[in-house]
Amino acid sequence: MSEKKQFAPVAEQCDYLRKGVAEIIPEAEFKAKLEKSRATGIPLRAKLGVDPTAPDLHLGHTVVIRKLKHFQDLGHQVVFLIGDFTAMVGDPTGQSETRPTPTREQVRENAKTYLDQVFKILDPQKTEVRYNADWLGTLSSIELIHLCGKYRLARMLEHEDFRQRLATNQAISVHEILYPLLVAYDSVVLKADVELGATEQKFNLLMGREIQREYGEPTQAVMTLPILVGLDGQRKMSKSLGNYVGISEPPAQMFGKLMSISDETMWSYMELLTDRAPADIAKLKQDVASGAAHPMEVKMAMAQEIIAPFQGAAAAAAAAENFRRVFQEKQAPSEVPEKKIPAGAPKKLAVLLADTGLASSRSEAERLIKQNAVEVDGVSATDVKFELELTAGKNYLVRAGKKKFARLLVQ
Numbered sequence: 001m002s003e004k005k006q007f008a009p010v011a012e013q014c015d016y017l018r019k020g021v022a023e024i025i026p027e028a029e030f031k032a033k034l035e036k037s038r039a040t041g042i043p044l045r046a047k048l049g050v051d052p053t054a055p056d057l058h059l060g061h062t063v064v065i066r067k068l069k070h071f072q073d074l075g076h077q078v079v080f081l082i083g084d085f086t087a088m089v090g091d092p093t094g095q096s097e098t099r100p101t102p103t104r105e106q107v108r109e110n111a112k113t114y115l116d117q118v119f120k121i122l123d124p125q126k127t128e129v130r131y132n133a134d135w136l137g138t139l140s141s142i143e144l145i146h147l148c149g150k151y152r153l154a155r156m157l158e159h160e161d162f163r164q165r166l167a168t169n170q171a172i173s174v175h176e177i178l179y180p181l182l183v184a185y186d187s188v189v190l191k192a193d194v195e196l197g198a199t200e201q202k203f204n205l206l207m208g209r210e211i212q213r214e215y216g217e218p219t220q221a222v223m224t225l226p227i228l229v230g231l232d233g234q235r236k237m238s239k240s241l242g243n244y245v246g247i248s249e250p251p252a253q254m255f256g257k258l259m260s261i262s263d264e265t266m267w268s269y270m271e272l273l274t275d276r277a278p279a280d281i282a283k284l285k286q287d288v289a290s291g292a293a294h295p296m297e298v299k300m301a302m303a304q305e306i307i308a309p310f311q312g313a314a315a316a317a318a319a320a321e322n323f324r325r326v327f328q329e330k331q332a333p334s335e336v337p338e339k340k341i342p343a344g345a346p347k348k349l350a351v352l353l354a355d356t357g358l359a360s361s362r363s364e365a366e367r368l369i370k371q372n373a374v375e376v377d378g379v380s381a382t383d384v385k386f387e388l389e390l391t392a393g394k395n396y397l398v399r400a401g402k403k404k405f406a407r408l409l410v411q
Contacts, residue, residue, distance in 0.1 A: 050081070358406055
């Protein structure tokens with residue numbers, strides 16, 4: 001008989017796991033699960049499901065993956081579920097209309113790159129990777145009807161997104177109603193003790209509890225994580241909004257983007273994207289407020305900590321040094337002026353420099369670019385044909401010459 005696994009005291013585990021969490025439902029049940037796990041030496045099964053609808057992850061995706069890692073750090077079994085079947089159904093959460101269905105080939109291709117990126121956070125040797133097409137793709141018609149019989153349509157339509165679409169006469173396809181049931185059935189198959197997800201996924205996560213109960217299984221506890229706000233400090237981080245930091249972007253580009261966030265937004269990033277303890281963050285916030293610490297230095301340290309797991313500590317340090325050389329030694333003002341740019345088609349950087357007054361003319365802008373005297377988010381722009389994407393929500397920190405700086409806000 002194998003030796004029981006040793007776990008940290010429950011209070012200690014709870015303190016570690018609660019950081020940055022929006023809700024634990026129900027908290028008493030979650031604590032009881034930890035107590036039982038410690039007493040029996042049997043790890044909890046903590047599940048996170050992700051539909052690979054796009055090939056690359058951004059920092060917003062990593063918030064909940066980092067929390068899954070915390071369970072792994074404590075010795076529990078983490079289950080990373082790739083929703084290769086549910087991705088073809090489409091999650092209706094946050095959607096005002098039926099979204100296009102990706103092909104099986106697109107989903108499989110995206111899934112390949114997901115794992116490479118996820119394993120920059122999770123330990124691949126300790127991660128159980130599953131694909132829900134293995135069971136959802138083999139459900140018989142009778143089994144699917146049986147699953148549908150476990151839940152009432154009236155309750156399904158309480159889903160906020162369905163309710164809003166009905167109120168505005170927007171169509172709801174039948175397969176969208178199936179989505180919450182399918183992801184709930186994943187928890188039955190995987191025997192999940194805890195399921196993690198973003199706050200906007202709360203309906204689906206709670207559905208998992210109910211369907212587990214209907215199948216006579218112990219119910220999972222639910223842990224929700226806040227949505228990470230994007231670089232604009234207002235809307236959630238999203239590629240479609242252009243306010244994101246991709247975890248596979250060059251380190252200097254990641255660093256420049258992170259340095260562009262407001263001082264206020266910095267604290268939520270520190271809480272959700274670093275391993276700093278809440279007490280340490282509170283102390284730093286107090287030091288910044290009192291003037292004992294400069295927000296620029298605090299933000300630079302934070303940016304390094306965020307980038308290091310994805311790009312390596314050396315690359316993160318080099319990105320910090322590059323930023324310091326460009327923006328501090330060249331005397332960037334503590335308050336960079338903001339220039340609002342209308343959203344639209346991509347536009348040449350040289351034109352934007354002239355339009356915003358960072359260069360007196362397009363010809364001067366082109367000369368500065370050729371002389372390697374223009375930086376965008378800490379990265380040199382040397383091609384006069386270089387264009388900036390003007391998607392609403394994008395945010396660029398630009399230097400032209402030695403002393404001209406501006407933050408371009410696309411609206």
